[in-house]
Amino acid sequence: MSGGSSVPRVLAIAGTDPTGGAGIQADLKSIAASGGYGMAVVTALVAQNTRGVRSVHVPPTDFLAEQLDAVSEDVTVDAVKIGMLAGREVIETVGAWLRRTRPPVVVIDPVMIATSGDRLLDADAEQALRELLPLAHLITPNVAELAVLAGRAPAARWPDVLEQAREVSATHDVVVLAKGGHVEGDAVPDALVDGGGTRLGGREVVEFPGARIATTNTHGTGCSLSSAVATHRARLGSWEPATAEAKRWLTESIRHGASLEVGGGNGPISHFAGMWSRGGTATRPTAEEVRDQWWDGVRDVRAAIAESAFVRGLADGSLSKEAFGVYLAQDALYLRDYARVLSEASRLAPTLDEQSFWAAGAHGALVTELQLHADWLGDMEPPPPGPATTAYLDHLLATAARGDHRVLAAAVLPCYWIYADLGRDLQARAVDGHPYQEWLRTYGDPAFAEATARAIDITTELATSADDVTREAMWHAFRVSAEHELAFFEAPLRMTGPVPS
Structure with missing residues (x-):
């Protein structure tokens, strides 16, 4: 990490979720649970809960730029996680900041498709997001978002997901974390995919097996995983151990999500379940x-x-x-x-x-x-x-x-x-x-x-x-x-x- 800190300083750039399960609130929890110091720049104020999104307010982009500069002019940023970017002007503002500051780790979770299947960005914004991807080191699309980026129909089989990930990686010169959560079956694999074959130790695909968990507490899993990977990448120095550790943490957090009893829809994961069970919540004496x-x-x-x-x-x-x-x-x-x-x-x-x-x-x-x-x-x-x-x-x-x-x-x-x-x-x-x-x-x-x-x-x-x-x-x-x-x-x-x- 740069700056000599043993704790990675991770900046999340995303929209909000007032229920705390997704968006920038989930990012901050994930960063903290992964051992990082979280910072937040808000791109959009979202009225949503576990049942769905009601409305979105996008602040002026000059204020977005001021937020970004205020952070980077004062704090060494070891990693950046980018989530919801609502529109071309927002995307271009973030892109200009990335070109100026060149953070050492950039992870983009391309928020493009709602849980309902509706497209969240218009065609012009989708194109702007594609132009942003080469500024990232890793992107974490779900199956539907990967299909949009590849210009294909959503894959139903894991081999097809990997093939689309190879195409997107090669096209945009970025490592793709392909996720199998929306593929049918009990297995839920994930994989790091490098279409160029130069950024994963000479390997094109590094797979991480997983099993499906019977739960409806999946709200914010994409936000949480990408933030955890960014934090662990800043800590550990390479994508494979960072992804493995983030995936283990996410699995544990999903398993305990129902115990939170938050919301009547798809509830959140329990970001700190492992920390609470292993470390407790009582302050240690001096x-x-x-x-x-x-x-x-x-x-x-x-x-x-x-x-x-x-x-x-x-x-x-x-x-x-x-x-x-x-x-x-x-x-x-x-x-x-x-x-x-x-x-x-x-x-x-x-x-x-x-x-x-x-x-x-x-x-x-x-x-x-x-x-x-x-x-x-x-x-x-x-x-x-x-x-x-x-x-x-x-x-x-x-x-x-x-x-x-x-x-x-x-x-x-x-x-x-x-x-x-x-x-x-x-x-x-x-x-x-x-x-x-x-x-x-x-x-x-x-x-x-x-x-x-x-x-x-x-x-x-x-x-x-x-x-x-x-x-x-x-x-x-x-x-x-x-x-x-x-x-x-x-x-x-x-x-x-x-x-x-």
């Missing part, structure tokens, strides 16, 4: 919002930890050496498997930055922390893991085994976040003469505080980009780990007895 929601969501757990007898005894120095030794021994057992969990997080992580971070955490758990525990515990025989230790590790290891790095990141986060938060208060208690002075100072280690901030950033960003189901699973894993943290702090006194009063 990383800051996730951070605040999750931290507030474990407020009760954090308060219980701070008020636990173990933490209060550790803070004021009244904790027995026996209870402290049990805590250290269980923590050493915990850290060995926690390092394995962090290693698995590194293996599952999708980016080098995340892989490096979790791997460094695993190394820290094994080397730095375990060495510190060894200094305190000496040659003491390692005890078996207690129930709280076992339950916490079972939760982490089971989460790791499920293989979703996002949920695993959320599960390991409380061991960073809660410890760092608790450590800010405990470090302040590390005054001279405190029996656990050296240990309390480790809670305020700047490197651990930095690692905690990075763990929070990584995990909340993952939650922001996740779908609703995954984000809920992340929150659940985070909450459960926080509860295990509380149980872990409470366990030493359960195993040794209460703090002396």
